[in-house]
Amino acid sequence: MAVRAAGRIRMQEHIAGELVRFHVRANSDTCEDQTLKLKVRDAVIDYLAPLLAGSESVEQSKRIIAGNTGNIITVAQTVVADSGMNYKVNAYFTTEHFPTRNYGDITLPAGIYDAYRIDIGSAGGHNWWCVLYPPLCFEDETHAVMSEDAEEYLKDELTPKEYELITNDNGRKVTVRFRLLKFLNGYME
Incomplete structure (x- = not known):
């Protein structure tokens, strides 16, 4: 079992x-701050979409x-x-733990x-996340549809087994396959 978990x-x-x-x-969980978070998200995605459209790798995307x-x-x-707030905004790369997350046709393990x-103000409110590269944020923010280019990128860069693990397989959700990681995720928090 430990070998499978390690794999x-x-x-x-x-x-x-x-x-x-x-x-x-978001700065906080007030309705105003949560709405502001989504406005910031939309504006930044609109700004980044054309810049990342031609990116061919994770490294190139990070540089852009x-x-x-x-x-x-x-x-x-x-x-x-423009929303009448005076919060400071910080933006930076970081490495952090994410829970299992569904993005339309794919499920990323924890x-x-x-x-x-991007931290708005004190960054003490609920947050929002997606995938900038390959561009899962840009297609349909409600349903997070994976574009054909993003799908091809993942197929090229991941092993067939890894790709199978993140995509819905015959109607079964991948989150079941990662229940041990989900358990460990809860344990680590």
Whole structure:
């Protein structure tokens, strides 16, 4: 059993190495701050979508994002100011633990991922996240539909077994396969 768990953890680590997660943290849980978080999310995604459209790798995407951090902060800060708030905005790359998450046709296992994070104000409210690369944020934010390009990228970069683990397999949700990681996720928190 420990060997299987170790194998799943290695698979999760490889999957994580092929993605750039996006994480936006609201100032607080007030309705106004939660609405502001979504406005910032939308503006930043609108800004990044054309910049990342031609990206062909995780490394290239990270360089594009990092090289535009000043502009990203300006975009977010403008949304905050236009909403009548005076919160400071921070944006940076970090490595953090994410729970198991469904994105339309795929399910990403819980684990450690690189993420580009935007903190609004004290960043003490509920947060929102998606995947910037491959671009799972850009297709349909409600249903997180995976584009054909994103699907091809994942098929090329992941092993067939890893790809099978993150995609719905014959109608079965992948989260069942990662129940041990989900348990460990709860244990670690």
